[in-house]
Amino acid sequence: MSGLVSVKVEFSGGLELLFDNQRSHRVSVPSHVSTSGKKTLNNNEGTDAGEGRPADLAHLILWLRDNLLKEREELFVENGTVRPGILVLVNDTDWELEGEGDYQLRDGDDIVFISTLHGG
Amino acid sequence: MPPRLCALCNEARAILKRPKTGQQICKECFFWVFETEVHNTITEAELFKPGDRVAIGASGGKDSTVLAHVMKTLNERYQYGLELFLLSIDEGITGYRDDSLETVKRNQQQYDMPLKILSYNELYGWTMDAIVSQIGKKNNCTFCGVFRRQALDRGAASLHVDHIVTGHNADDIAETVLMNIMRGDIARLGRCTLICTQGEDTIKRSKPFKYAYEKEIVMYAYFKKLDYFSTECIYSPDAYRGHARVFLKDLEAARPSAIIDIIHSGETFEVKEEVKATQKTQQTCKRCGYMSSNELCKACTLLEGLERGMAAAAVTERARKKLDAEGPAPENLRTIPFYQQAHPPTNAAGLPI
Numbered sequence: 001m002s003g004l005v006s007v008k009v010e011f012s013g014g015l016e017l018l019f020d021n022q023r024s025h026r027v028s029v030p031s032h033v034s035t036s037g038k039k040t041l042n043n044n045e046g047t048d049a050g051e052g053r054p055a056d057l058a059h060l061i062l063w064l065r066d067n068l069l070k071e072r073e074e075l076f077v078e079n080g081t082v083r084p085g086i087l088v089l090v091n092d093t094d095w096e097l098e099g100e101g102d103y104q105l106r107d108g109d110d111i112v113f114i115s116t117l118h119g120g
Numbered sequence: 121m122p123p124r125l126c127a128l129c130n131e132a133r134a135i136l137k138r139p140k141t142g143q144q145i146c147k148e149c150f151f152w153v154f155e156t157e158v159h160n161t162i163t164e165a166e167l168f169k170p171g172d173r174v175a176i177g178a179s180g181g182k183d184s185t186v187l188a189h190v191m192k193t194l195n196e197r198y199q200y201g202l203e204l205f206l207l208s209i210d211e212g213i214t215g216y217r218d219d220s221l222e223t224v225k226r227n228q229q230q231y232d233m234p235l236k237i238l239s240y241n242e243l244y245g246w247t248m249d250a251i252v253s254q255i256g257k258k259n260n261c262t263f264c265g266v267f268r269r270q271a272l273d274r275g276a277a278s279l280h281v282d283h284i285v286t287g288h289n290a291d292d293i294a295e296t297v298l299m300n301i302m303r304g305d306i307a308r309l310g311r312c313t314l315i316c317t318q319g320e321d322t323i324k325r326s327k328p329f330k331y332a333y334e335k336e337i338v339m340y341a342y343f344k345k346l347d348y349f350s351t352e353c354i355y356s357p358d359a360y361r362g363h364a365r366v367f368l369k370d371l372e373a374a375r376p377s378a379i380i381d382i383i384h385s386g387e388t389f390e391v392k393e394e395v396k397a398t399q400k401t402q403q404t405c406k407r408c409g410y411m412s413s414n415e416l417c418k419a420c421t422l423l424e425g426l427e428r429g430m431a432a433a434a435v436t437e438r439a440r441k442k443l444d445a446e447g448p449a450p451e452n453l454r455t456i457p458f459y460q461q462a463h464p465p466t467n468a469a470g471l472p473i
Contacts, residue, residue, distance in 0.1 A: 012342075085365075085369040087339065089342070097124060117365070117369075
């Protein structure tokens with residue numbers, strides 16, 4: 001199996017400003033993440049794909065922070081998830097109906113982040 | 121996971137969890153309940169009468185864009201008989217308001233409503249850019265807030281409207297309740313949850329989105345693909361409000377009903393008569409004719425401070441005294457044009473919608 005999952009990510013409501021002012025991105029993230037947060041010696045022995053748990057939305061959020069975000073991280077992530085006031089949609093469905101951060105990413109998923117925090 | 125069905129129609133797939141009720145509903149039911157709740161807010165408060173001329177305060181942002189769309193929809197669906205206008209204030213902030221006004225101009229086409237834009241520069245002779253270059257970023261929100269309020273009323277008067285509606289939502293109102301508590305501003309606390317306010321002789325102002333959650337407004341805009349503008353004002357936002365906002369969002373994350381609960385608390389506070397009595401009686405500004413609680417209205421005081429190079433004058437009491445000590449305002453001082461309240465013909469039916 002492939003070691004990457006490819007998803008479309010969109011930012012709006014002002015969030016795009018943190019991501020190089022670009023609204024739409026296509027990203028490929030590791031399809032599995034190490035089960036422990038820290039690297040252990042055992043990691044060196046395993047193959048890089050198919051190990052650990054499947055990548056979920058919580059993982060994608062941290063991946064975006066580490067790989068795509070350009071500035072002011074605190075406006076996107078807080079306590080390991082998106083900051084309160086940011087809406088998330090998975091394939092045009094409120095992520096609250098999809099298990100939020102536990103939603104397992106699938107190839108071709110369309111993930112939208114909208115900030116509600118900007119002026120009305 | 122099997123797709124969850126809509127709790128209302130039991131047919132379509134649910135796409136949204138309502139923060140107010142926790143219900144999981146589909147797109148079409150969401151549009152319907154969102155619009156119907158706003159309609160109920162309007163009819164229960166008897167906000168309008170057939171024939172009313174109503175200006176929608178439009179900034180190009182999400183709230184006012186959704187408000188314009190929903191007002192147009194409801195006016196047609198329930199035959200309110202309203203004449204709707206878009207009213208925008210151009211504060212003169214390069215890179216912020218000039219861009220958002222382009223959105224409003226597109227809204228004018230999309231919604232087929234007349235648009236009036238009134239600028240600070242036209243009314244006061246100062247843009248926010250010029251004000252900030254004189255006074256810096258601290259306190260600039262005070263100028264902007266005072267100037268916008270009066271500009272909206274004046275713009276509305278020139279359109280001969282009876283009523284201004286604004287996009288303030290439930291989150292905004294809950295935030296204001298918290299801020300008034302934190303500032304000890306009990307007189308304002310009593311007023312800030314009112315859906316409709318009216319000064320002595322100014323135009324009515326109301327908030328049809330008083331009970332609409334920000335999350336739903338943004339979702340509505342997203343699913344309807346409405347065209348709105350979202351960038352933070354480039355001049356430092358009101359820091360105190362920012363704290364209230366973050367606090368409220370944290371509360372909402374833990375318990376979504378917090379927003380409506382705080383509004384409810386605000387509505388049911390009983391403000392003592394003595395506290396109400398400390399509010400100064402309304403009069404008319406001797407310089408510009410706008411309603412005021414002092415001889416000079418706040419906008420005239422701020423403008424005088426700017427013109428005389430003592431911009432802090434209306435912000436602190438001490439600076440105001442210093443301004444007065446410098447002598448009376450010079451004869452040739454730039455002032456705001458005298459305010460003439462439009463008296464539109466009253467409609468024959470006169471019954472609320």
